[in-house]
């Protein structure tokens with residue numbers, strides 16, 4: 001698939017779009033093949049676009065000493081990648097009340113879900129809680145702010161006009177009732193810490209761990 005659009009979303013996160021058709025559900029991921037210094041690598045990336053959009057969007061955050069995520073920060077329009085998929089069971093499946101809790105690039109599949117259900121004008125109570133280090137690290141801040149959802153960004157370092165501090169029990173309880181389906185995505189420390197704070201049956205908890 002060919003890169004048709006690139007946007008530097010934050011200082012260490014690149015968003016890019018690939019042309020080409022794929023039937024996927026919001027929340028799924030693709031495997032991207034990438035040649036770096038004459039070696040081939042395959043990495044999983046969540047699809048950040050919605051099936052209602054005509055492209056595949058990916059959102060890649062640079063990991064310290066990460067081979068592919070560092071390489072992809074310099075992706076250019078016209079670059080081509082072999083992509084397979086979609087994969088994964090971390091999908092939005094028509095639930096009426098959802099809480100999407102993400103940290104860092106773990107917010108990517110939630111852009112897909114939130115965009116899809118607002119484009120389709122589905123009658124869903126959707127809350128996105130998005131946790132990042134500083135204000136400049138907020139991913140898809142403008143987009144989530146514009147969607148007809150409840151959007152609660154929080155930063156763990158520095159100051160800004162919005163919420164500060166880690167996601168805690170009080171914040172979760174504010175948006176999670178006994179009927180809420182909770183989607184957790186991001187680094188494993190974040191996902192498992194969030195899971196511990198949930199008071200909903202386990203079949204209402206959906207997790208995607210980024211390693």
Ligand SMILES: Cc1cc2nc3c(=O)[nH]c(=O)nc-3n(C[C@H](O)[C@H](O)[C@H](O)COP(=O)(O)OP(=O)(O)OC[C@H]3O[C@@H](n4cnc5c(N)ncnc54)[C@H](O)[C@@H]3O)c2cc1C
Pocket residue numbers: 029043044045046047059060061062063064065066067068069070105106108109208209210211
């Ligand atoms: C289902 C799924 C979806 C994902 N979606 C996204 C997404 O949408 N966006 C996103 O940004 N990421 C996503 N990821 C993570 C992504 O797949 C990659 O893991 C990530 O980009 C890092 O890849 P890399 O090649 O840069 O890092 P790697 O080179 O694989 O290194 C990863 C980390 O391990 C460390 N490391 C590597 N080798 C060693 C070693 N020998 N000793 C000690 N430490 C080492 C590196 O320093 C680095 O911090 C997803 C993961 C999964 C499983």
